[in-house]
Amino acid sequence: MAERVNATGHEPDGRPPIDSDSGGASAGPQPLLVARGLVRHFPLPGGLFRKSERSVKAVDGVDLMIGAGETLGLVGESGCGKSTLGRMLVRLDEPSAGEILFDGHNISTLREGELKEVRRRIQMVFQNPFSSLNPRKSIGDTISEPLIIHGIGDADSRHRRVLELLDIVGLRREHYQRYPHQFSGGQRQRIGIARAFALKPKLIVCDEPVSALDVSIQSQILNLIEDLQQAFGVSYLFISHDLRVVEHVSDRVAVMYLGRVVEEGSTADLYRSPRHPYTQALLAAVPIPDPAVAQPDSVLEGGVPNPIDPPRGCHFHPRCPLAVNRCRAEMPPLMAEGSHKVRCWVNAPAAYRSGIAPG
Amino acid sequence: MAELKASADTMAPALPASEKPEGRLRQVAARMLDSWPARISLVILGIVLVCALVPGFLVTHDPFAQDLSLRLVPPVWAEKGVAGYWLGTDQLGRDTLSRIIEGTRITVLVSLFAVAVSGLVGIGAGLVAGFYGGKADAVILRLIDIQLAFPLILLVIAIVAVVGPSLTNLIIIMGLSGWPRFARVVRGSVLTVRHLEFVDAARSIGASRIRIMTQHILPNILSAIIVYASFEIARMILLEATLSFLGLGVQPPTPTWGGMISDGRKYVSLSWAVSLAPGIVIAFVILAFNILGDTLRDALDPQFDERI
Numbered sequence: 001m002a003e004r005v006n007a008t009g010h011e012p013d014g015r016p017p018i019d020s021d022s023g024g025a026s027a028g029p030q031p032l033l034v035a036r037g038l039v040r041h042f043p044l045p046g047g048l049f050r051k052s053e054r055s056v057k058a059v060d061g062v063d064l065m066i067g068a069g070e071t072l073g074l075v076g077e078s079g080c081g082k083s084t085l086g087r088m089l090v091r092l093d094e095p096s097a098g099e100i101l102f103d104g105h106n107i108s109t110l111r112e113g114e115l116k117e118v119r120r121r122i123q124m125v126f127q128n129p130f131s132s133l134n135p136r137k138s139i140g141d142t143i144s145e146p147l148i149i150h151g152i153g154d155a156d157s158r159h160r161r162v163l164e165l166l167d168i169v170g171l172r173r174e175h176y177q178r179y180p181h182q183f184s185g186g187q188r189q190r191i192g193i194a195r196a197f198a199l200k201p202k203l204i205v206c207d208e209p210v211s212a213l214d215v216s217i218q219s220q221i222l223n224l225i226e227d228l229q230q231a232f233g234v235s236y237l238f239i240s241h242d243l244r245v246v247e248h249v250s251d252r253v254a255v256m257y258l259g260r261v262v263e264e265g266s267t268a269d270l271y272r273s274p275r276h277p278y279t280q281a282l283l284a285a286v287p288i289p290d291p292a293v294a295q296p297d298s299v300l301e302g303g304v305p306n307p308i309d310p311p312r313g314c315h316f317h318p319r320c321p322l323a324v325n326r327c328r329a330e331m332p333p334l335m336a337e338g339s340h341k342v343r344c345w346v347n348a349p350a351a352y353r354s355g356i357a358p359g
Numbered sequence: 360m361a362e363l364k365a366s367a368d369t370m371a372p373a374l375p376a377s378e379k380p381e382g383r384l385r386q387v388a389a390r391m392l393d394s395w396p397a398r399i400s401l402v403i404l405g406i407v408l409v410c411a412l413v414p415g416f417l418v419t420h421d422p423f424a425q426d427l428s429l430r431l432v433p434p435v436w437a438e439k440g441v442a443g444y445w446l447g448t449d450q451l452g453r454d455t456l457s458r459i460i461e462g463t464r465i466t467v468l469v470s471l472f473a474v475a476v477s478g479l480v481g482i483g484a485g486l487v488a489g490f491y492g493g494k495a496d497a498v499i500l501r502l503i504d505i506q507l508a509f510p511l512i513l514l515v516i517a518i519v520a521v522v523g524p525s526l527t528n529l530i531i532i533m534g535l536s537g538w539p540r541f542a543r544v545v546r547g548s549v550l551t552v553r554h555l556e557f558v559d560a561a562r563s564i565g566a567s568r569i570r571i572m573t574q575h576i577l578p579n580i581l582s583a584i585i586v587y588a589s590f591e592i593a594r595m596i597l598l599e600a601t602l603s604f605l606g607l608g609v610q611p612p613t614p615t616w617g618g619m620i621s622d623g624r625k626y627v628s629l630s631w632a633v634s635l636a637p638g639i640v641i642a643f644v645i646l647a648f649n650i651l652g653d654t655l656r657d658a659l660d661p662q663f664d665e666r667i
Binding site for chain 1: 555556557559560561562563564565566567568570574575578579581
């Protein structure tokens with residue numbers, strides 16, 4: 001992962017064969033964003049005179065691809081690094097290592113001042129609708145701000161554009177002069193979505209956009225997000241801890257555990273035949289809205305290990321019902337079978353099982 | 360949160376669509392004038408302003424003219440009061456009321472400019488410290504600590520004694536004496552706002568750092584700044600009075616409120632009015648500034664109406 005890739009070189013030829021999605025990606029849409037070996041370490045505070053050598057490994061080597069017009073769902077428990085990953089893709093957080101190619105351009109090394117063009121193409125919808133809107137700005141000001149910053153149109157055309165955006169996200173034109181505190185959570189999330197769409201971006205990172213909302217409102221917002229994708233052809237990275245929400249909106253899903261992707265595949269594949277024991281446990285824990293069906297009390301034992309000092313080998317082995325000796329010693333790579341990738345020795349795809357048989 | 364949702368979803372008919380951005384200032388002004396304390400404070404400050412601008416119109420006597428035959432005359436309603444000398448005279452037979460009016464200009468000028476100086480430096484330093492954090496924060500915090508380690512009055516006295524008590528010197532020294540507290544208030548407010556998602560949202564739409572600081576952070580900490588500034592004006596009036604009282608303020612014969620208290624102190628057993636009159640004026644002006652600061656803070660808050 002050390003070599004710099006030039007602006008157009010996003011072919012997977014420089015990557016280790018075991019990691020490559022041979023055959024998988026070529027069948028899917030044109031890649032819009034490709035992340036390779038993304039790492040984010042948060043150093044722990046050191047002593048007075050020396051820097052700490054320990055750090056929280058929030059994201060620890062993630063590769064992912066988002067195709068044009070598709071939705072990639074990203075699921076995992078809180079603290080698994082999914083939000084940090086999303087923030088790195090919109091460059092709100094600095095990657096410690098790795099690279100992000102957007103439309104073939106490496107955007108991970110751009111400095112803050114050079115990011116303006118990228119900001120226009122990649123937008124974000126935030127989790128908390130109550131803190132993601134500036135309470136001192138009217139709705140019109142909030143939605144028109146991206147247009148002002150990027151010098152789009154004059155005051156008149158911006159005003160018209162904002163009214164249009166209010167229509168698109170299902171708010172009324174009279175809302176233009178109102179302030180955020182006059183709106184409900186769902187309405188505020190619509191405002192945040194209007195702001196994200198103002199610049200006509202190609203990719204929107206949705207960081208748990210509905211988890212702060214009432215269930216009844218959630219589906220409205222999810223439908224809005226899907227409708228807007230139909231209308232404008234944007235791609236989404238949809239981050240959530242709610243597996244049913246992710247299943248509803250995603251074309252493909254990646255499951256994260258402790259800073260790494262442990263399984264990735266098309267939504268249908270992954271939900272029908274999950275390979276990684278962690279994914280299996282997550283799916284088994286999804287509540288079934290039927291009182292006649294018995295649900296296990298707790299599928300997984302123990303808690304998420306300390307990300308400062310993750311376990312050797314497979315990070316999941318202390319909680320894994322299938323763990324064998326090799327899992328405790330050696331970190332499994334992401335092994336692909338078609339477009340379905342899994343990071344597990346025990347449930348590795350057949351092709352790998354013959355080649356690298358468990359010891 | 361639940362009640363917010365309920366009320367907002369079934370929100371009353373829309374506000375008139377004619378509301379334009381300039382309506383906001385008018386709205387703030389209307390809210391300001393909505394309470395009696397604020398109105399009275401505005402009247403007091405209006406009088407102060409007139410006194411500061413055109414003292415010549417209001418004085419009944421030449422504030423510098425001495426009349427040794429009428430020394431330490433009590434106020435006009437007292438037994439030995441003399442008609443025309445409404446608040447009596449001082450030890451040199453000068454009319455107290457005229458001197459208070461004449462002194463307004465210097466006192467107000469020095470205090471306002473001193474707050475402007477400390478505000479400018481303090482807000483700038485506090486914003487940078489709070490927003491950038493890291494080394495900038497550490498350096499600014501150390502500077503604040505170093506200055507706050509000196510007792511304020513003592514520090515000002517020492518510097519005034521060295522550079523001399525000219526009007527400009529006083530403004531700058533008093534101003535710089537106040538910036539560390541200002542910076543701390545601002546820094547603390549910035550820290551509470553900086554990590555809110557709307558700041559990230561501003562970054563994600565491409566806002567520059569300057570824009571984030573001035574458009575997103577500053578408006579959200581403005582109420583804290585305004586309230587603190589109004590207290591600072593009051594404190595600066597006191598500081599100026601203290602310096603004048605100690606003989607390090609604006610030099611005689613130019614009247615200032617603090618200087619008048621100082622002059623009257625020696626004769627307080629003979630005539631209480633000489634000290635008390637400017638003292639009462641100081642008290643009311645400070646009160647007016649504080650009330651106005653409070654009102655302005657509430658009026659600037661878009662959620663004002665709902666909170667009552």
